[in-house]
Amino acid sequence: MCLSLPCTDKDEWQLEFPFCGGQKQSPINIDTNSTIFSHELQPIVLAGYSLDPSEQLSLMNNGHTVVLQLPGSLTIASGYPQEYRAMQLHLHWGSPEGPGSEHTVDGRRYDGEIHMVYYNPSCGSIKEAMKQPGGLAVLAAFLQVGPEDNMHYQPLLEQLHKVQEEGKETTVAGFNIEGLLPANLGRYYRYSGSLTTPPCYQTVNWTVFNWTVLLSKEQISLLETTLQGDDDTDLQNNFRLTQRLHGRKVLASFQASLSPRKVPLPDGGVAPMTPAPDSATERSMDKVPGTGAGCPPCADSEKRLGFALQPADVLAGLFGALFAVTALAFLIYIHRQRSQNRRPDSHPKPNIIYTAATTDENTV
Ligand SMILES: [Zn+2]
Structure with missing residues (x-):
């Protein structure tokens, strides 16, 4: 997330901004084998995101990224211990x-990433919230090449040419902002981190969704080739490299141990700065046309392997096995009873009427 300039010279940031050399920096690599499931992480619920077209939003090229200003009426209503405003x-x-x-x-880098930035109103001003632990929240989702245009991104992308140069600004008519995020807001990772640009304040409650957002190759290309940054150079690769965890834990809102992502990937992930997998198989996966919904990172690969094991499947398997064992035991019991009744030397039980022991008998 880039909230201020400069957003270049990443290695030298900490010379001028000490927090940039801190131990709770972002972004990070999410090692899915090390994430910890937390049942306290409830699905993210958003409120107020369908904006009327009459509402005009500022869109600006700040030399590092393209920023769309959001009204504070857009909130995260649930999914965090407190409310956040956009x-x-x-x-x-x-x-x-x-x-x-x-x-x-x-270790896999995706084609792009969207950051929705929020502040905690109980901290007072935005400026104060940026400096307070938990004062900021960011909802992050990966962008990935899919088979067709994502119409939710069109209001944004079709204005890019108007802010081609650094410092340029235009307006965008209100649209459904929530459509820019994945359809499934229930599966995500959560960790404590920082702004990814100076001053690198370590005050961000990060949410990284497990589902990607699919855009067409043309839309991703438009993003990669339209804007210019400093010195009229192409504005590209505007990401900070991943930072060390320094003992931080990454929580998951879902049971990663039951997730298909545990299956080793055939491509082993993608190293930074190398092209993303570009197979027709991957691009044809999972996309509901025009919804912006995508597939969980890495899960597409397991589907190719046929290991799409979901929690419901595991439960169904367990109940099925239990039923089979019970039925088998019952059949064995019936078989034994019948065998016993057929034995020629078996004696019929005497016709005895059993009576319950009385309290007096038990106290003898
Ligand atoms: Zn960002």
């Missing part, structure tokens, strides 16, 4: 030569 959203992307998400999952 500030802005922006995007990160790569170049025609390689992907450009900020976070990575098991």
Whole structure:
């Protein structure tokens, strides 16, 4: 997330901004084998995101990314211990030569990443919230090449040419902002991190969704090739490299141990700055046309392997096995009873009427 300038010279940031060398920096690589399931992480619920077209939003090229200002009436109503109000959203992307998400999952970098930035109103002003622990929240989702245009992104992308140069600004008519995020807001990772640009304040409650957002190759290309940054150079690869965890834990809102992502990937993930997998198989996966819904990172690969094991499948298997064992035991019991009754030397039980022991008998 880039909230201020400069957003370049990443290695030298900490010389001027000490927090950039801190131990709770973002982005990070999410190692799915090390995530911890937390039942306290409830699905993210958003409120107020269908904006009327009469509402005009500012869109600006700040030299590092394209920023869409959001009204504070857009909130995260649930999914965090407190309410957060929207500030802005922006995007990160790569170049025609390689992907450009900020976070990575098991070493895999995605084509792009959207960040919706929020502040905690109980901290007072936005400026104060930026400095307070938990004062900021970011909802992050990976952008990935899919089979067709994502219509939810069109209101944003069709205005890019108007902010081609650094410092340019235009307006965008209100639209459904929630459509820019994955359809499934229930599966995500959560960790404590920072702004990914100076001053790198370590005050961000990050949510990284497990589902990607699919855009067409043309839309991703438009993002990668339209804007210019400093010195009229192409604005590309505007992501910070992943930072060390320094003992931080990454929580998951879902049971990663039951997730298909545990299956080793045939491609082993994608190293930073190398092209994303570009197979026709991957592009044809899972997409409901025009909804912006995508597939969980890495899960598409397991589907190719036929290991799409979901929690419901596991439960169904367990109940099925239990039923089979019970039925088998019952059949054995019936068989034994019949065998016993057929034995020629078996004696019929005497016709005895059993009576319950009385209290007096038990106290003898
Ligand atoms: Zn960002």
